[in-house]
Amino acid sequence: MDKKPVIHIQNLRKSYEKKEVLKGIDLLVYPGQIIGYIGSNGAGKSTTVKILLGIINEYEGQIEIFGQDIRKDAITYKKRIGYVPENGEIYDNLTAAEYLAFLGQMYDMKDEAVERKSKHLMKLFGIESYYNTRINTYSKGMKQKLLIIASMIHNPDILFLDEPLSGLDANTVLVLKEIMAALAKQGKTIFYSSHIMEVVEKISDRILLLNEGQIVADGNFEELKEKNKEGTLEKIFNELTGFKEHRGIADEFVTLIEEDEE
Amino acid sequence: MKDFKSLKILDRCKGLFEKMGIDYLKMRKIVQIKLLMDQRRVPTVVGREKKKQEENHFRKSLINYGITGIVIGMMMFSSMSLFLKMNMVIGFIGFMIMSTLISDFSSVLLDLNEKNILATRPIDAKTIGAAKAIHICIYLFMITMALAGPALLVGMIENGFVFFIVFVGILILLLGFMLIVTTLLYFLILKIFDGEKLKDFINYFQIIVTVVIIVGYQLIGRIGQCEWLAGEIIPKSWMYLLPTAWFASPFQLIFTKSQIPFYRYASVLSIVIPIVTLIIYSKCVMPYFEKYLVKLEQASENKKERKSIEGFIKNIGKIICKDSEERAFFIFTYKMLGNERKLKLKIYPTIVMGIVFPFIFMFQNIFEKASLSEGIQQIGNSKVYLFLYVTIFFLGNMVLMMYAGESHKGSWIYKTVPIQSPNSALKGAVKSFWIKYYMPSFMIISFICLGLYGVKILVDLGLMLIALFVVMLLSFRCAKKRFPFSQDIQNLQSLITFKSTCINLIGTGGLAGIHFIARSMVYGRIIYGVGIILLSIVLWKISFRTTWEEFE
Numbered sequence: 001m002d003k004k005p006v007i008h009i010q011n012l013r014k015s016y017e018k019k020e021v022l023k024g025i026d027l028l029v030y031p032g033q034i035i036g037y038i039g040s041n042g043a044g045k046s047t048t049v050k051i052l053l054g055i056i057n058e059y060e061g062q063i064e065i066f067g068q069d070i071r072k073d074a075i076t077y078k079k080r081i082g083y084v085p086e087n088g089e090i091y092d093n094l095t096a097a098e099y100l101a102f103l104g105q106m107y108d109m110k111d112e113a114v115e116r117k118s119k120h121l122m123k124l125f126g127i128e129s130y131y132n133t134r135i136n137t138y139s140k141g142m143k144q145k146l147l148i149i150a151s152m153i154h155n156p157d158i159l160f161l162d163e164p165l166s167g168l169d170a171n172t173v174l175v176l177k178e179i180m181a182a183l184a185k186q187g188k189t190i191f192y193s194s195h196i197m198e199v200v201e202k203i204s205d206r207i208l209l210l211n212e213g214q215i216v217a218d219g220n221f222e223e224l225k226e227k228n229k230e231g232t233l234e235k236i237f238n239e240l241t242g243f244k245e246h247r248g249i250a251d252e253f254v255t256l257i258e259e260d261e262e
Numbered sequence: 263m264k265d266f267k268s269l270k271i272l273d274r275c276k277g278l279f280e281k282m283g284i285d286y287l288k289m290r291k292i293v294q295i296k297l298l299m300d301q302r303r304v305p306t307v308v309g310r311e312k313k314k315q316e317e318n319h320f321r322k323s324l325i326n327y328g329i330t331g332i333v334i335g336m337m338m339f340s341s342m343s344l345f346l347k348m349n350m351v352i353g354f355i356g357f358m359i360m361s362t363l364i365s366d367f368s369s370v371l372l373d374l375n376e377k378n379i380l381a382t383r384p385i386d387a388k389t390i391g392a393a394k395a396i397h398i399c400i401y402l403f404m405i406t407m408a409l410a411g412p413a414l415l416v417g418m419i420e421n422g423f424v425f426f427i428v429f430v431g432i433l434i435l436l437l438g439f440m441l442i443v444t445t446l447l448y449f450l451i452l453k454i455f456d457g458e459k460l461k462d463f464i465n466y467f468q469i470i471v472t473v474v475i476i477v478g479y480q481l482i483g484r485i486g487q488c489e490w491l492a493g494e495i496i497p498k499s500w501m502y503l504l505p506t507a508w509f510a511s512p513f514q515l516i517f518t519k520s521q522i523p524f525y526r527y528a529s530v531l532s533i534v535i536p537i538v539t540l541i542i543y544s545k546c547v548m549p550y551f552e553k554y555l556v557k558l559e560q561a562s563e564n565k566k567e568r569k570s571i572e573g574f575i576k577n578i579g580k581i582i583c584k585d586s587e588e589r590a591f592f593i594f595t596y597k598m599l600g601n602e603r604k605l606k607l608k609i610y611p612t613i614v615m616g617i618v619f620p621f622i623f624m625f626q627n628i629f630e631k632a633s634l635s636e637g638i639q640q641i642g643n644s645k646v647y648l649f650l651y652v653t654i655f656f657l658g659n660m661v662l663m664m665y666a667g668e669s670h671k672g673s674w675i676y677k678t679v680p681i682q683s684p685n686s687a688l689k690g691a692v693k694s695f696w697i698k699y700y701m702p703s704f705m706i707i708s709f710i711c712l713g714l715y716g717v718k719i720l721v722d723l724g725l726m727l728i729a730l731f732v733v734m735l736l737s738f739r740c741a742k743k744r745f746p747f748s749q750d751i752q753n754l755q756s757l758i759t760f761k762s763t764c765i766n767l768i769g770t771g772g773l774a775g776i777h778f779i780a781r782s783m784v785y786g787r788i789i790y791g792v793g794i795i796l797l798s799i800v801l802w803k804i805s806f807r808t809t810w811e812e813f814e
Contacts, residue, residue: 055677074810078680089671091747093601098594105590106679134601136669137458 003030004067006158006189007052012061014047021047023213024061029191031157034184036204037193038233040241043210045193046086049160052191053083065158079107082151086162088143092136096122096146099135100153107154114153121149125172140167148176158189165199177203201233211241266297268400285389292385292393293400296370300401320404323362327408330358330475335412338420344518345497345525348510354478355409356436356506361471362405363444368464370397371445372558402437421517428516432509432532439505439536442543449547449554457558465603472611477618497524508532582693587682591690595664595746599698604668604751609660613703616656620649621710647711647719651774654730657703658766659737659758664695666754667747676745684743684813685806691746692738696731704730721787722777728794729773735801736769737762743808 007029014022021044029035039045050056052063054074063070065077091099096118104114122128125145135143144167151159165173180190180203194200200207201221209217209224217224217240221233230236238246269290279286301320334354340347363371410433418426451460501507501524511528514520575596583589599605624647681687708723741762749757773794780786 053674053678055674075680075682078678081678083674083678085674087671089674090669091598091667091672091675092669093603094597098597102590102594102597103675103679105586105593106681108586134458 003032005029005064006031006066007191008062008064008067009052010062012048012051012059012063014044014051014056014059021213022059025210025213025215027208027215029189031187031189032184033206034180034190034192034204036200036207037191037210038195038197038200038207038237039193039210040237040243043241044213045210046162048210049083049162049191049193053081053160054078079154080157081160082154082156082158083160084144084147084151084162084164086166088140088147088166090135090143090147090150092138092143093134095132095134096127097131099146100150103150103153109154118149118153121153122146125149125175141169141172144168145172156188158191159183160191160193162193163195164192165194165196197232197234197237207233209237209240216240266294268297268404269294272396279392282392283388284392285386288385289389289393289396292390293397296393296397297400300370324404324408327358327362327405328411330354331409331412334409335416338413338416345510345514348513349504349506351413352432352436352509353506355406355413355433356440356509357474358409359402359406359437360440360444361467361474363440364447364464365468365471367398367401368448370394370401372448372460372555398441402441406433406437425513425517428512432512435532435536436509439539442536442539445551446539446543446547449551452554452557460558461603465606468607469610472607473614476611476615477622497522497528499524502528502531505535508535578697579690582697583690585686588686588690588693591687591746592694595691595694596698598667598747599664599695602667602669602747602751605663605666605747608666608751608754609663609699612656612660612663613699616653616660617703617707617710619656620647620652620707623649623652647715647722648774648778650707650711650723650726651729651770651777653704653707654726654733654773655766655770657700657730658733658770659741659762660699661692661695661734661738662741662757662762663754664691664746665741665744665757666749666751668751670748670750673745673748676748684745684808684810687745688743688808689806692734696734700730700734721791722781725777725787725791725794728791728798729770729777732773732794732798732801733766733769735798735805737766739801739805740765743813745813 005028007027009025009027012022012025012027013020021042025048037045037049047056051059052065052070054070057074066080068077070077094102097115100118101111101114104111104118119128119131122131122145125148127142127145130138130142135146138146144164148161148164151161164176168176180192184190184205192200192204205220207217207219207221207224208215217227217236219227224233224236225231228236228239230239238244272290272293276286279289297320301318334351337347337351337354342350410429414426414429417429448460451463497507508528508531511525512532515525515529575593579589579592583592599609676687704727708727711719711723741757741759776790776793780790783789
């Protein structure tokens, strides 16, 4: 690739009280990539993303985003990134209007522009009539839509999406997939982590599989398929994370359910 | 799982329930779970939340109610006339019961989870209904016993067994009445407004309860010694509107053999009104309640924006904030402060305590006077308004509360947006807190004081306002700097450290002393004024020099 990398990670390590969660991650990410970032629970996915976002500040190794060391300048790059958190944490006793206005001011956007943009974006998601409603009354899907809007309102160049589809209906999922594809085409980078392998398989043009703090697979789906001789990402995932007991556990599970009460 | 004594007593009626077609074992299990959950819910009266998990919050609140009950019981000893006394006793018990119904038991009365969890299992509606009724009865019984037990005991010792029986009867009517009124209130609010309004309403009520309990303790003890309340009361016709008067009248009727017709009619009301409300409730409310209950979970569509207030805050922000980041935090903090219900539950009682306590100290001797007006007159002539430094002490470290919030998990947002300097964020937040809570609180006291003392104390009020600002900054300085609303409200107590309380106390005490001395000197207040203004400017300048490293 001839372009400069937007994210450059060298030997990233992180430990929580002696337990090493990230054991040396090296990664180059280029503009226009949709990266599926997968791994089993506790593999270190969220930790990586949180370090990249600056939510966790202590780590070993070198991270450059947009060519800048994020340790040296922890602020400037944040103008160009967006984030959708996994569990939908948000200051939910504000209204969407208030929350988005606050964010807009943080990104030095004009109040009017934020209002016009966010109203329109909410309209596209069909939730414009809740613009002045407190977020804590939203349903899960509505909140997710708002979080997606909030992550993109400032036109970021890198998006970190953590389970962005959770709670969304099938139609919105379709819309979001199109949005991601269009953004990538414009040269934006999307860092997508999820547990739903089918989705990752379809939308990503590069898949990173993290296991026990290390990247164990890196490439597009075709490449992974060839290397591992498995048909689906799910199978590859099982294979690479060394998980073979699924049949046994399921059988035992079913036997237990069917067991007669004495 | 833990078994409850109340359930063991209930077991004796097993046959009765089964005859009614209720699956007793299932009902028992449901009630057991509900009682268990009661123990884990942190009630308003307990207030201070600790980290321990397995604490029995319900028992703790019962002890609290028991203490209130003893205070109420002591009122029974006072020299007031029986009618007035019973009015106050019943009023206090009724208020306490209603307040627990609204503040803590609302989650039971307005339970939506129940539908999701129980209605999907094979349990018939009758059993669920019975479980709910039994649960409410047990809950109310325990709380009423804690609250009214001592008063019942004192009443029986003083007036005999018949008094006890009448009191119990009245309490049952009172309980029924309160329960229905509370539910009716919920129903009306849900019908007219939406779920959010109801939550707001519950929040305001919780605030009122906390305040009344704090102030009530201060007043009840003193009312007993109050001479101008001891005389016999002549009932007026407006008293028909007082629910406490209905429930207190039977006592007057039975035990003083009073011939005044008021007591006879009011006694009739005490029986008729609970029955009428019960009929209204079962005919007009109960069938529809469920339907409106769903509103609690629904998001309501756009409310009208209050443009005028919106613009007002923005304009203030433009005037007092230097850069756009500071302004953004100013507006953000202002909005959050207005909406954080749990935070309000901590802030408002602090404010009210700050406003009320100096006056309680000032009015100390008013109860010993022959009349209310004489007492007030005497206050107007004294210099006790320096007691307002008590307010300053109470409000001083309130600013630290802005670090806590219900949705503290949303604070990841600060890390992902490009905030240039933590100081402008903090400046905006502190200014916002000052405008939103400090200024209005001080305005209220100032108006009361101006009413009592006249304009001659205007200068002193001005000086005290600056003193409040200084003490707030002192408290702010000595605590760890954080982003607003980034800490769990459960740990609020740990945010207001011992150190900040000490500094607050020393600062307030010192300034009060200087103010007192300054008043006795010729140009004293001018010197004090210049000094304190300079101090506040210097403090403001040095308070916002936090680096990212010190910032958590």
